[in-house]
Amino acid sequence: MNLQVNSSVHPYSIIIEPGSRKQLYEYIIEQTKKHPTSFLVITDDCVADLYLEEVLNSFPNHIRVETSIVPHGEKAKSFQQYENLLTAALQFKLDRGAMIIALGGGVVGDLAGFVAATYMRGIPFVQVPTTLLAHDSSVGGKVGINHQLGKNMVGAFHQPSLVLYDPELLMTLPEHEWRSGFAEVIKHGFIADKEFLEWLRRNVTSFQHWDMNILSEMIYRSIAVKAKIVEEDEKEAGNRAFLNFGHTLGHAIEAELGYGEITHGEAVAIGMKFALAVSEKVFHVNLNYETYLKMLESLGYDLTIPDVNIHKLLDRMKVDKKSYNQSIRFVLLKEFGNPELIEITEEILLEELSMKKGG
Amino acid sequence: MNLQVNSSVHPYSIIIEPGSRKQLYEYIIEQTKKHPTSFLVITDDCVADLYLEEVLNSFPNHIRVETSIVPHGEKAKSFQQYENLLTAALQFKLDRGAMIIALGGGVVGDLAGFVAATYMRGIPFVQVPTTLLAHDSSVGGKVGINHQLGKNMVGAFHQPSLVLYDPELLMTLPEHEWRSGFAEVIKHGFIADKEFLEWLRRNVTSFQHWDMNILSEMIYRSIAVKAKIVEEDEKEAGNRAFLNFGHTLGHAIEAELGYGEITHGEAVAIGMKFALAVSEKVFHVNLNYETYLKMLESLGYDLTIPDVNIHKLLDRMKVDKKSYNQSIRFVLLKEFGNPELIEITEEILLEELSMKKGG
DSSP states (O other): OEEEEEEESOEEEEEEEETGGGHHHHHHHHHHOOOOOOOOEEHHHIIIIIIIHHHTSSSSSSSSSSEEEEEESSSSSHHHHHHHHHHHHHHTTTOOEEEEEEESSSHHHHHHHHHHHHHHOOEEEEEOOOOSSSHTTTTSOEEEETTTEEEEEEEEEOOOOHHHEEEEGGGOOOOEEEEHHHHHHHHHHHOOOOHHHHHHHOOOOOSSOHHHHHHHHHHEEEEHHHHHHHEEEEEEEESGGGGGGTTTHHHHHHHHHHHTSSHHHHHHHHHHHOOOOHHHHHHHHOOHHHHHHHHHHHHOOOOOOOOHHHHHHHHHHHTSSOOOOTTTEEEEETTTTTTEEEEOOOOHHHHHHHTTOOO | EEEEEEOOOOOOOOEEEEEEEHHHHHHHHHHOOOOOOEEEEEEEHHHHHOOOOOOOOSSOOTSSSEEEESSSSSSSSHHHHHHHHHHHHHHTTTTTOOEEEEEHHHHHHHHHHHHHHHHHHHOOOOEEEEEHHHHHHHHSSEEEEEEEEEEEEEEEEOOOOOOOOOOOGGGGGOHHHHHHHHHHHHHHHHOOOOHHHHHHHHHSSOOSSSOHHHHHHHHHHHHHHHHHHHHHTTTTTGGGGGGGTTHHHHHHHHHOOOSSSSOOOHHHHHHHHHHHHHHHHHHHHOOOOOEEEEEEHHHOOOOOOOOOOOOOOOOOHSSSTTTTTTTTEEEEEEEEEEEEEEEEEEHHHHHHHHHTTTT
């Protein structure tokens, strides 16, 4: 399956194809029309153990391919790793005709993408996502690292030259990683595709056993929503903010619990449940979303707001990247597929948070 | 005087106006049509002592203006200062509606610009150059920091929202700083404007006593050359490389001597003399450039290639950002105003270097 994203910088393809990791080099040459002078594969230790060899074997012998392996997990999105990778690129004497390959989940994609964005003021890079969550982060060109004062606070927009998705890579994912990624899948249904939402309810009943066709179609349809939105609003000046549905509270929960205590998607799922409730209140509508909450719960999600101080959650929501002048802006739904970005008063949020917490 | 640069991202103005530092805030609002939520002025300790107060006084009381001061000199373009400034921006709780003001020379412009390029994936910034050299670096959107393995190896393209040039700020510059900046001025004449070259010879006979009109016109005409080239080739895929005239050897000399031992422009001047000689040889032309070398010497330039190992110079030229596959590409002149980028063999370079060195 093949999607095209028409970014303002250059169009690029998203290929979703089981087994494609074994032909990575061919896909790159065919799809990007580039002939890089050399390659640097950036991956993490877990992915390296599983898939690095297969990926490297796809390159002909005469092509120079270097490898840098970072530790797995969010902590790799640090200034230190960023600087280390730039040093490695310089030591490998990569020139501006070189290409970086991000082989991994969202962390590797963001980190390697930021290295590509800033090495010699920008060289091309290719995303090879290995998680379901990365179906979201690998499209749209957002790259960056974390700062101790906030996640993703340092970064750039740097569009990939190609996204090559091999769904077979997901077969080794643990359950919580599926949950983390699937929250973004269902989010795309909520904000833009009511039919997809229903398709998901019918077709995804377990993360244990996948039909490769269903998995590929799910990734395709979810990416299609994301791709359309980022095409229309590359630099997040307008509609791209809708992708933040469930994320304002989700990010605050992640940060307050401490990163790694809960996966991104599991926190976003809690945030979506909350945003759905606030939506009904603010717009005086009945969204009938309970059936989807049940679906999420049957897939193992715990949708209860964790036992943290709600005033601290509120403070964190105020310093979100999307906030202006410390007001809190929320993505809410008038109906499925019809999101709106609006300012919410602290009072409404506090009231809802107090009501929902622990129940 | 007013120039407009039509960058692909957004058009921006370059204002050259004596005394304008005292109306910085008004110029920003008028020219950028933005109303930033707050400002962060980034400057260095030397500039802060001289001009920070005047600049800050241009802001109305109700506008929030924060200040970060870095040490002066090339060493400030480090990962450490970069991270410190991002931390400061987060501590000041700057949101995406904030604006960064780079008040300083090329170092401050590059560093502050890179912070602006990557803070929350990019916020607007304004260049307020305080050196002659910065007339070059403040236009075109190149921002970045140094790596111990190479200068400007980490960075981005991030276009300023405004360049506000107050030539009065240059009156406190030491002689070698004038020389550093003027090399880029005359370079613009060499590569693109023969008439300007002649105008310079007639009008610039000393860096001690300036007529403010002559100085403003010189900056204007030199920036006009730069602006036209970067408009045509924003991301350095083609003609922008012509701006590298004199820089291939210049950079190598700077790096080999150790940064700070010779100013950028003084090294570039040596590089231009060398490139002129190589041009005559390669193109079998007579450029009659001696009159301009004399002019430079009368302005205090030492155009002799310093006593360093020429094989080391050659190695450094090979790892230049502009090089591909370790070949050496040089900007040469067929005639004044008619540059060409061509690959030069090591043999020709070695021969010329051996001949010119120390003589």
